[in-house]
Amino acid sequence: MLVENRPDYFLHLLALNAVGASVVPINPDHRHAELRYQMQHSGVVLAVALARHVERLTAVAAELSGQFIVLAVGNLPERLPSRARPAATGPLDLNTEAGIFYTSGTTGRPKGCLTTNDYWLSAGEWFLTLARSGGRFSIEPGQDRLFNPMPVFHVHAGVVALMPMLLSQGCVIRPEYFSAKRWWNEVSSSRATIVHYIGAVPQALVALERSPDERAHGVRFGFGAGMEPAIHREFEERFGIPHLEVWGMTEVGRWTANDQDPRPIGVRAIGRAVGPLEARVVDEHNGVVTAGAEGELVVRLAGDHPRKGFFAGYLDDEAATEAGWSGGWWHSGDIVRQDKDGIIYFVDRRKNMIRRSGENIAATEVETVLCRHPAVDRIAILAVPDEKAGEEIFACVVPVADRTGDDRLAHDIADYCREQLAFYKAPGWILFLDQMPVTATQKINKAQIFAPGLDPRTLTGAIDLRGTKKRS
Structure with missing residues (x-):
């Protein structure tokens, strides 16, 4: 899928999922070598792309001996060509593979995170779980509109923003790309009630000259990861939007949230893990550290199935998958500390x-x-x-x-x-x-x-x- 932030992306995503196909969202900024690696590694058999990407994808397909065919959005044939290999057999259920998201690995080549239908649904249900936990997260079924300007080839935009709106009969607002100058006009005119972003977005908005437009919105809250603590209070007071700092990663599919009042502001607080998600801070021997000490953040799902709703593993890399699950917890690679009240604070990344x-x-x-x-x-x-x-x-x-x-x-x-x-x-x-x-x-x-x-x-x-x- 090389369709960028277009309605066509969601149309093809849902249609392909209905017939049991797994999608591989592609970053349009990838160069030829990056495209070739990702297409070959994932073993795709079909590429659906905007017309401007067809030529370079066709060149990759030729190098891979016709491993996949390329079709242009808006110019699809009445019948698809014959598939390159037999389709998978078995029922379509929660365990059926639904997508592969590539995340930069610390050892060079990006890793392909296998995600099932259960992963996608769990991500949407997690939003609803947070909304019931008594914090600032909330959702009004059939009423909310979630604005996210980030690219759909990332989980935070392609899954985290989509699935809760799909499950609650809400609306996803997807501009073509992020523009600080257009932000408040787009948020207001689309009547967004929730905004979802990354840390660079608030920084760009705070840097803008003040304007009456920045208060002419109906947003209840915004959430995202990586806001600079120094601008957190200024962001909330200037725009009238409580910012809920979260932590998550592609492999986990859920996130912690700093949304329980009183919220620590001006520090990189990522909140607490809400059940059934469990989190702890451990040392290099997987031992739990004392309150206030730094260690690695590890997470799992409570109960007999600690991996439920997480990614299904790295494609063709079982060793890396099992290494990440050392001791029965998923190791994030992030260094954090946790205070006596259970609030987790992000410190640094252990990963390169x-x-x-x-x-x-x-x-x-x-x-x-x-x-x-x-x-x-x-x-x-x-x-x-x-x-x-x-x-x-x-x-x-x-x-x-x-x-x-x-x-x-x-x-x-x-x-x-x-x-x-x-x-x-x-x-x-x-x-x-x-x-x-x-x-x-x-x-x-x-x-x-x-x-x-x-x-x-x-x-x-x-x-x-x-x-x-x-x-x-």
């Missing part, structure tokens, strides 16, 4: 991941591409704060002996990255170094490249490439 404008980017994936650049001897990809995107990619590069690390080489490296990866994965900053610290096994020790607390963006020689990161 950068979250830019809602996109999870594996540092290893970018490093794997850029280490092949002929002028790069060694490279380390780090996350740095960014006022608009939340986080940005910072590349530390040791050039080969006969190349000078200058502005021209920095742009050449960024261009090389954009030729093979989506534009947002390219470095937003590059700093050339003579050397980088290494471990005893000669791996780059990222923790020791810069002194603790130092912002590498402020260093002499740091080259700002953010202006070159534009969707082509």
Whole structure:
């Protein structure tokens, strides 16, 4: 499915689900190599795409020896061509595969998260569970309109925003893309009652000049992950919308929420786990840490089926799936702490991941591409704060002996990255170094490249490439 944020996406999604087909939503910003990997790895047999994407998908299909066929939305044949392989047998039920969502893995290639019908329905029912828990989450069947401007190839927009409205006879409002300048007009004119976003959206809205339009809405609450604590109170007071910070991940399908009054504001509080979801904070040996101590967030469903409603596993990677379920709990890779009242506070990610404008980017994936650049001897990809995107990619590069690390080489490296990866994965900053610290096994020790607390963006020689990161 390469249909972007169009009504056609939902039409095809529901039609394909009705006949037992599993959908693979594709990011339109993917470059050829990324498309080829995702199409081959998922084993798709049919691609439904907007007309402007047909040519490049057809090129991928040719390289894969006709593994799949490509059809354009709005120009579908009266009869589909013969399928490339026999269809799966058996009844269509809760355990039937419904979709594969790709999430950036920490070891390079994105992993395919297998999701069943039960996963999709559980995500929708979870919203209703929160609405009954006595907090700020609420839902009015047949009345609510949920506005989400994020791309449907991500779970938070393609599942979390869709399913509760489907189950409660509500309405999903889906603009083509997020625009801060159009936000309040779109929210008001569509008569949205709930808004769902990522942390970069509130930051962009707070940065706008004040306008009467920002109060001319009927929104009861907004929710999302990653709002900067420094703007939380300003956001609520300025726009009159309580922001409910949540935590979730594709593998889990449910989320914690900071929606119980009195809500901690100005800190990265992600609330409590509401039953039947259970959460605890553990050390490296899976032992529960004391209140206030930092550890890894792990979750499961209470009862005899702790994986119910979670993803069904990583496609063709049972080892990674079982590693994630170590000790019978799903390991998030996120470092948190929990106070004596049970409220969980997000601290950092253990995974080698950068979250830019809602996109999870594996540092290893970018490093794997850029280490092949002929002028790069060694490279380390780090996350740095960014006022608009939340986080940005910072590349530390040791050039080969006969190349000078200058502005021209920095742009050449960024261009090389954009030729093979989506534009947002390219470095937003590059700093050339003579050397980088290494471990005893000669791996780059990222923790020791810069002194603790130092912002590498402020260093002499740091080259700002953010202006070159534009969707082509």
